[in-house]
Amino acid sequence: MKVDRRSFLAFGVGGAAGTALSPLPWKLTDDLSIWSQRWPWVPIPKDGEIRYETSTCTLCPGGCGIAVRMIGERPVKIEGRKDHPVNQGGVCLRGAAGLQYLYGPSRVRTPLKRVGKRGQGQWARISWEAALSELAGKLKALRNDGHPEGLACITGKDRGTVAALLKRFMTAFGTPNYFGPATSTHALETAVRTMTGQEGPVGFDLEHSDLVLSFGSGLLDGWGSPVRVFKAVSHRIERHAEVIQVDSRMSNTAARADRWIAINPGTEGVLALGMAHVIIAKSLYNQQFINQFAAGFDAFKKIVMADFTPDAVAGITGAAPGVIAELAEKFSQAKRPVALCGRGRGMVPGALSESMAVVALNALVGGINQDGGLRLLPDPAYISWPEPVMDPVALKGNQAPRLDGAGDHPVFSPATPNRFFDQLRENAARTPAILMVAEANPLYTLRDTQAVEKTLKQIPYLVSFSSFMDETARQADLILPNHMFLERFEDVPSPAGFSRPFIGLSRPVVAASYNTRHIGDTLIDLARRLKGSIAAAFRWTNYETCLKETLGRKWDGMLKNGYWMNTAASPVSWNTLFKTRSGRFEFNGEDMAAPPWKSIHVAAAGDSSAFPLVFVPYDSIRLASGSVGNAPFMTKTVPDTVLIKEEIVVEINRETAGRYHLAEGKKATLATPRGQVTVRVHLSDRIMPGLVAMPTGLGHTAYDDFLAGKGVNVNQLIGPAKDPLSGYDAAWGIRAKITKA
Amino acid sequence: MSHSSDPVSPEGNESPAATSDTESKDGAVIILFFIIGLAASMVVGWVVFPTLLYSKKYQPVSFNHTLHVKEVENGCQSCHFLRKDGTFSGIPTLNSCKSCHESVQGETEEEARFVSQYVDRNREVPWLIYSRQPDCVFFSHAAHIVTAKMDCVTCHGHIGESDRSPVYEVNRITGYSRNIWGKSIAGIKHNSWDRMKMDDCSACHVRENVRQTSVQTEKGGCFVCHK
Numbered sequence: 001m002k003v004d005r006r007s008f009l010a011f012g013v014g015g016a017a018g019t020a021l022s023p024l025p026w027k028l029t030d031d032l033s034i035w036s037q038r039w040p041w042v043p044i045p046k047d048g049e050i051r052y053e054t055s056t057c058t059l060c061p062g063g064c065g066i067a068v069r070m071i072g073e074r075p076v077k078i079e080g081r082k083d084h085p086v087n088q089g090g091v092c093l094r095g096a097a098g099l100q101y102l103y104g105p106s107r108v109r110t111p112l113k114r115v116g117k118r119g120q121g122q123w124a125r126i127s128w129e130a131a132l133s134e135l136a137g138k139l140k141a142l143r144n145d146g147h148p149e150g151l152a153c154i155t156g157k158d159r160g161t162v163a164a165l166l167k168r169f170m171t172a173f174g175t176p177n178y179f180g181p182a183t184s185t186h187a188l189e190t191a192v193r194t195m196t197g198q199e200g201p202v203g204f205d206l207e208h209s210d211l212v213l214s215f216g217s218g219l220l221d222g223w224g225s226p227v228r229v230f231k232a233v234s235h236r237i238e239r240h241a242e243v244i245q246v247d248s249r250m251s252n253t254a255a256r257a258d259r260w261i262a263i264n265p266g267t268e269g270v271l272a273l274g275m276a277h278v279i280i281a282k283s284l285y286n287q288q289f290i291n292q293f294a295a296g297f298d299a300f301k302k303i304v305m306a307d308f309t310p311d312a313v314a315g316i317t318g319a320a321p322g323v324i325a326e327l328a329e330k331f332s333q334a335k336r337p338v339a340l341c342g343r344g345r346g347m348v349p350g351a352l353s354e355s356m357a358v359v360a361l362n363a364l365v366g367g368i369n370q371d372g373g374l375r376l377l378p379d380p381a382y383i384s385w386p387e388p389v390m391d392p393v394a395l396k397g398n399q400a401p402r403l404d405g406a407g408d409h410p411v412f413s414p415a416t417p418n419r420f421f422d423q424l425r426e427n428a429a430r431t432p433a434i435l436m437v438a439e440a441n442p443l444y445t446l447r448d449t450q451a452v453e454k455t456l457k458q459i460p461y462l463v464s465f466s467s468f469m470d471e472t473a474r475q476a477d478l479i480l481p482n483h484m485f486l487e488r489f490e491d492v493p494s495p496a497g498f499s500r501p502f503i504g505l506s507r508p509v510v511a512a513s514y515n516t517r518h519i520g521d522t523l524i525d526l527a528r529r530l531k532g533s534i535a536a537a538f539r540w541t542n543y544e545t546c547l548k549e550t551l552g553r554k555w556d557g558m559l560k561n562g563y564w565m566n567t568a569a570s571p572v573s574w575n576t577l578f579k580t581r582s583g584r585f586e587f588n589g590e591d592m593a594a595p596p597w598k599s600i601h602v603a604a605a606g607d608s609s610a611f612p613l614v615f616v617p618y619d620s621i622r623l624a625s626g627s628v629g630n631a632p633f634m635t636k637t638v639p640d641t642v643l644i645k646e647e648i649v650v651e652i653n654r655e656t657a658g659r660y661h662l663a664e665g666k667k668a669t670l671a672t673p674r675g676q677v678t679v680r681v682h683l684s685d686r687i688m689p690g691l692v693a694m695p696t697g698l699g700h701t702a703y704d705d706f707l708a709g710k711g712v713n714v715n716q717l718i719g720p721a722k723d724p725l726s727g728y729d730a731a732w733g734i735r736a737k738i739t740k741a
Numbered sequence: 742m743s744h745s746s747d748p749v750s751p752e753g754n755e756s757p758a759a760t761s762d763t764e765s766k767d768g769a770v771i772i773l774f775f776i777i778g779l780a781a782s783m784v785v786g787w788v789v790f791p792t793l794l795y796s797k798k799y800q801p802v803s804f805n806h807t808l809h810v811k812e813v814e815n816g817c818q819s820c821h822f823l824r825k826d827g828t829f830s831g832i833p834t835l836n837s838c839k840s841c842h843e844s845v846q847g848e849t850e851e852e853a854r855f856v857s858q859y860v861d862r863n864r865e866v867p868w869l870i871y872s873r874q875p876d877c878v879f880f881s882h883a884a885h886i887v888t889a890k891m892d893c894v895t896c897h898g899h900i901g902e903s904d905r906s907p908v909y910e911v912n913r914i915t916g917y918s919r920n921i922w923g924k925s926i927a928g929i930k931h932n933s934w935d936r937m938k939m940d941d942c943s944a945c946h947v948r949e950n951v952r953q954t955s956v957q958t959e960k961g962g963c964f965v966c967h968k
Contacts, residue, residue, distance in 0.1 A: 002770065010771040014778025021779075022786020023926045027794070030922075034915040037877060044876045047831065049824060 046071045054081055054562045056492045056504035057095050058485040060626065061185065062086070062225035063495030063502070064095060065562055068486065068509045075099055075486060075510050080227065085565055086495050086502070087227035094624055095227075097631035101484055102513065104631070106468045106704040108481035109514035118457060119475045128517060131480055136529035138461060139173070142433055143530075148174030148397035150433035154417055156181050156440035156627045160491045161550055164383045165523050165543075166438060172388040172527070172537040174397025177432060179404050180415040181440065184342030185496055187349035187728055190413050191356040192376060194589035195363075197579030200379035203499035204338055206232035209372035210241045211334035213327070215268035215341050215358055219243065220253045222345040222621045224497030242334075244327070246271060249651065249693050250686035251344075251618060261327065262688055265616045266732040267317040269354030269600040271324065272339065272361045274313030277304045278328035279364050285332065286366030293574045293584050294363065296595075300587035303597050316601060318688070332365050336372025344619030346496075347445070347626065347696070349728035352411055353600040356589060363585050369571035375499045376577065378569070382493075382503065383550055388537035403430060409727040410592060416727040418446055418720040421455045434461045438519055439482070441627035443471040444700065447720040447731060448674055449713055465519050468628060471702040481516040483508070488518050489544055491551065501566040503551075505558040518543050592725075599724050606673045606735025613656070615672050615692050615736035617714035623697030630697060632706035641682045642695050648711035651693040652738070654683045660738055667741035670694075672717045672734045678741055679712065692736055791926040795919050800906040801866050802855045807904045812841075817893045817901055829882035832868045835859060869909040871920040872897060872937065879968045889949070898934035942966060 019025060048071040057064045057078075065084025069077040078098045080091035101107075111131035116122025126134075142150050153170055157163050158180030170178040180186075185202075192202050206212060206229065217223045219233050233243055233256070245257035248265035263271055279285050280301050290297050310321035317324075331337050341358035343350060359374065367373030390398065404420035406413055421442070424431055435456075446452050456462065456475055464476040467484040482488070485506055492504035520543025527538035540546035548555050554564045580586050588595040604614050622637050624630050635643075642649055650670060652662065662668055662681045670679045670692060679694070687693055698711025721731035813819035820833045838860065845856050859866050874880055885891045893901065900907075910919035922928065923936035930936045933945075946953070946965065955964040 002767070003774075006767070007770055007774040010774035011778035014775035014780075015782040016778075017775075018779040018782030019786055022783050022790070023928070024786035024790045027790070027922070027926065027928075028914075031794070031912060031914040034875065034917065037875060038916060049830070050826060050828065 045076055046074055048072050052079075053509035054507075055486065055509050056490075056506040056562060057091075057098065058490060058492055058506050059094055059098060059101075059624070059628065060222070060226065061183075061496040062092075062227065063492045063498070063504045064091065064225065064227050065504065066091065066095060066098075070509065073510065075102070081562070084563070085500070086225055086498060086504070086563075088231060090227035090231060092222075092226050092230075093621060093634055093637065094631065097633040098486070100631035100633060101468070101628070102486050102510070104468075104704060104706070106470075106702075106707075107484070107514060108467060108469055108473065108479050108516070111481065111515070112476075112479040114477045118477075121474060123479075128480075128515070131478060132522070132525055132529060135463060135478060135480070136526055138434060139526070139530060143174065143393050146393060146396070147433070148393055149177060149400035151175045151436070152177035152179070152403055152420070152432040152434070153436040153438065154179045154420070154440045154442055155438045157438075158186075158414065159493050161383060161543075161547055162438075162490055162520055164385070165520055165538075165546070168385070168388055168537060169523050169527060169534075171398065172390065172394060172534045173530070174390065174394030176398050176400060177403045177420075178415075179406075179417045179420055182349045182413065182415050182417060182728055184346030184349055184355070186414060187352055187355045187726070188341060188359070190411060190726060190728075191352055191359050191589075194352075194411050194591065195356060195359055195580075195586050196368075196376060196577065197581075197586075197590065198376045198577070201377045201494040202497075203375040203377050204340060204497050205336075205372050205375055205499040206338065206497075207235075207499075208239075209336050209338040210239065211331060211337040212236070212241065212243045213246070213331055213337065213339045214243065214253065214257075215246050215272060215339065215354075216248075216343040217340040217346065218251055218253050218344040218619050218621075219245070219340075220256055220621065221251055221619045223253075223340075223342060224346070225495040226621060228495070228498065244330075248616060248688050248691060249618060252621070255686075261319055261323060263317040263319050264688070265614060265691065266602055266604065268341070268343070269351065269357040270308070270313055271317045271319060271327075272354075272357040273304055273308040273597065273600065274310055274317065274319075274324045275328040275331060276300075276357070276361055276364055277308045277313070278310065278325045279332045279361075280304060282329070284329065285364040289363065289366040289368075289574065289585075293578065294587060295580070295582040295584040296587040299595055300360065300597075303595055307597070331361070334365075336370065337365055337367055338362065338373050339367075343732060344617075344696070345625065347619070348731065349413075349723075349726075350732065351599055351602050351723045351730040352413075352726040352728060353596040353598075353723075354730075356596055357600060360587055363587070368585070369574070369577060375571055377494070377499075377501050378572075380493050380501055380503055382491075382552070382554065385550070389533050391533040394533065403432060405727055409723075409725060411589065411726045413726040413728055416729070417442060418729045419722065419727050421446065421448075421452050422720065422722075424455045424458065425451060428458060431458050431460075433459075434463065435459045436463045436465070437472050437476070438465040439627060441466070441470045441472045443475065444629075444702075444713060445625075445627055445715065447715050447718050447729060449716045450675065451719075465522065467516065469702055469704075470627065470629070471700065474702045480519075480522050481514070482519040482522075483512050483516050486510050487512045487516070489547055491547060501569055503554070503558070503564045505562055505564075507559075507562075520546060596725055602721055602723070602730045602732065604733045604735050605719060605721060605731065608735060611672065611735035611737045613690055613692050613736045613738060614733050615670070615694065615717060616733040617696045617718065618693050619696050623695055625697035629700045629703055629707045635706065635710065641684075643698065643711050644680055646710050647680050648677070648694060648698055649682045650679045650738075651682050651684050651687050653687050653689040653691065654685055656689045656691075657681060657683045661740055662738065669739050669741050670717070670736060671738075672736045674719045674734065675716045677712045677716065679738075681738075692738055787926065794913060795910040796913055798869055798909040798911055800869055800909060802859070803851050803905045805849075805851075805904045806901050810901055821893075823883055823887070827881070827883045832870065835863070835865050838866075869911075869918070871900075871907070871909060871918045873918060874921065874937070875917065878939075878966050880966065889951070895933050896937065898932065939966075 052067045057066045064087035065081035067079045067081045068075045080087045080089045082089035110125045112123040113126045115124045167178050243257045244259045245254040246261045247254040254260040310324045314321045339358045339361045362374045404416045406416045462476045464473040464479045465482045466473040467482050487508050490506040524538045527534045664683045696714050699713030700707045718734045720729040723730040921937050954961045
């Protein structure tokens with residue numbers, strides 16, 4: 001038998017025929033197609049019984065009720081609570097992506113002590129015992145030296161028991177240097193306090209208003225309690241209400257408003273006073289309110305009539321005199337009008353007189369504590385702990401002047417964290433020995449990032465309570481990680497801008513994933529270690545008992561419903577509302593040396609010949625610009641007119657771009673007096689000529705690969721501008737120039 | 742062409758008889774090789790391939806359905822029930838088992854092992870699921886057993902009458918149970934429960950004339966099961 005080439009061919013043909021007649025190719029094809037659907041990185045959700053745990057989201061000051069879908073002990077989805085009065089079933093992009101914060105790689109998983117150089121990211125994992133005894137030792141040494149005021153604290157929240165515990169700790173320790181946040185909400189509350197004498201949250205009854213006039217407030221860009229505001233704006237059609245947006249660029253809000261009034265950036269307050277001029281000139285104001293319940297109207301009238309004529313206002317704002325008059329008439333003739341303030345999301349307080357001008361406009365039409373208007377809410381005042389007893393060291397320390405200069409201004413503002421860093425730069429001798437940072441990320445959120453970083457590095461010992469490895473935590477000497485919001489109890493009072501007295505309850509839906517601790521428990525433990533009067537001020541066994549005791553009779557209902565709301569309270573009438581010495585609404589504020597309206601127009605810093613353009617940051621619902629950055633899913637939704645791969649895109653008017661020979665998508669160098677960055681440009685007709693707009697919330701240098709290194713942080717390019725009345729940061733932009741790269 | 746009668750063949754000088762003999766021999770060899778190739782590949786395709794394709798796994802605990810069905814009142818649904826929200830409970834969790842097996846009840850070794858390894862340690866049993874479909878398939882038990890009033894046997898066969906857990910054969914490529922493709926590698930099906938591939942779902946849906954659009958999205962075709 002001769003085996004040759006043909007035999008092999010025959011064998012091959014036979015093999016092929018046999019294979020075709022066997023199930024092998026068909027089965028293999030089928031299996032391979034199924035295999036290609038089972039890549040190991042494709043997540044397959046866990047199967048099992050579904051239940052819901054309710055809580056309150058604390059990712060922003062919105063205070064939305066959330067229902068967390070659980071399978072077993074694992075949360076798999078965050079939905080809005082349908083029976084919640086604030087968000088009524090809705091949830092924002094960030095809330096929906098909230099679980100990524102729980103499982104994301106940027107969590108700080110255990111107490112960390114710095115071992116390398118500052119900011120190098122070299123850490124030793126240490127036990128809670130070691131971490132707390134180290135910090136307690138440093139704190140004791142400070143008091144032994146007789147300088148407890150050398151301890152300072154920056155916190156991102158100033159409401160609720162956690163903030164109150166921090167503040168109490170500082171007071172009992174002996175330092176006045178507790179700095180809460182300063183946002184447009186704080187500026188508005190300060191304005192309301194000085195005009196009405198009322199302390200407490202301020203709400204807007206958007207659901208019942210028939211004309212919402214927004215002075216740059218990003219109603220669809222994250223302003224107030226975002227989901228509630230979204231709902232109120234989208235339901236306006238059924239209510240036959242109207243939304244008018246005043247904005248220097250066509251923001252999402254402007255695009256979806258009934259009318260967009262484009263004005264020069266930073267002139268919103270001037271426009272409000274221009275409208276006041278028309279309302280007064282035409283006697284369109286609420287006679288009863290002005291005659292019986294207002295004070296200082298004549299002085300206000302005099303200034304407004306002299307300095308804010310439609311022509312003068314048109315010159316500053318760029319809005320035509322006819323438009324100003326038309327707006328004023330429309331606003332005063334509406335049944336339930338309301339004017340809002342706080343640019344974009346309201347992260348920056350702005351000049352106090354801007355907030356005052358908007359409150360004054362509401363007052364002119366009698367829109368205070370009326371349906372659809374501005375609401376002064378009673379302070380829920382449920383935190384009624386006895387004042388901490390201070391020992392002599394603490395008493396002396398508390399006498400020291402505050403390092404943020406709050407109180408140095410005609411109007412007392414509760415906190416001006418931006419001023420803290422400014423003051424240290426001016427006088428390095430006042431640098432505190434220890435800075436604690438809780439739920440704040442000043443190295444990212446405060447203006448002039450480079451300067452803040454330099455100053456922060458002067459502080460010998462930095463302690464962070466952050467749940468995430470953020471920019472500030474990365475510079476810390478010690479990190480005492482807090483539970484993240486799905487792992488902890490917390491009271492969440494007064495959702496931003498909500499029109500009723502309200503306290504939400506955030507509660508753990510999942511056991512702590514890592515070796516973290518509630519900041520309340522950390523403080524109680526620290527106080528105990530410091531002994532004496534400090535320990536005496538913190539007698540609670542743990543945070544949960546403290547919260548339970550504090551809420552008292554409200555606790556059971558809150559555990560059941562997830563919130564407490566005073567539905568019975570009707571707005572206080574004008575007769576008894578005003579707590580000023582005159583008992584009336586003070587148009588020019590109380591205790592002002594002169595009417596505040598001179599400082600209303602804050603100019604952009606910088607030399608206009610070297611920097612011919614104006615740089616304005618803008619907020620977007622897709623980008624979290626607070627202390628905690630975007631969750632990965634959020635960044636996925638950012639369009640390429642904002643971010644192309646890692647590069648930031650700035651918006652510029654087509655005509656302005658032409659002047660600088662910039663083409664769509666091309667690279668350019670953007671410079672301001674504070675810094676210089678490379679950007680790509682997006683040419684647009686939706687922005688006024690002469691402006692360069694950049695989104696906030698990008699340019700993180702810390703966190704994880706999903707967030708770090710994408711885009712530019714606007715705060716690198718802008719410096720703070722001190723409002724002379726309050727010390728608040730009043731900067732809304734800065735001068736800039738752009739050149740082809 | 743009949744050159745064979747010509748004594749002088751232009752093609753060669755071998756005798757015609759010798760040529761035909763060699764040719765037929767060569768032909769036989771070729772056919773032999775063809776058959777060897779055919780047979781070998783058939784053996785590979787029908788016997789070796791299925792053996793290699795599936796690996797055998799055993800349930801962590803061998804479960805006696807016959808015994809349990811006798812003890813419960815409501816048949817299969819006593820343990821495999823629809824939850825209040827309409828989702829299917831699937832294999833019971835340890836909690837359900839615990840209500841009887843807090844301590845050892847009978848005399849079998851399997852039960853003793855189950856109690857000591859899982860109940861005492863409060864560990865869920867990692868049961869292997871014979872009927873697990875790919876995650877891209879949306880399957881509602883409620884639609885089949887409540888709306889269509891189908892019984893369990895139609896799809897799951899007589900598992901409820903078994904006294905030990907069958908061997909779980911897992912497809913090394915796809916990771917799914919052999920029960921989906923069926924025991925027969927040729928895909929031959931005698932009973933309704935022998936195979937649970939997509940074609941089997943759609944054949945039944947067409948035959949029973951069920952709604953051909955998705956309840957959720959109103960989209961037709963694929964979207965009934967692939968949402």
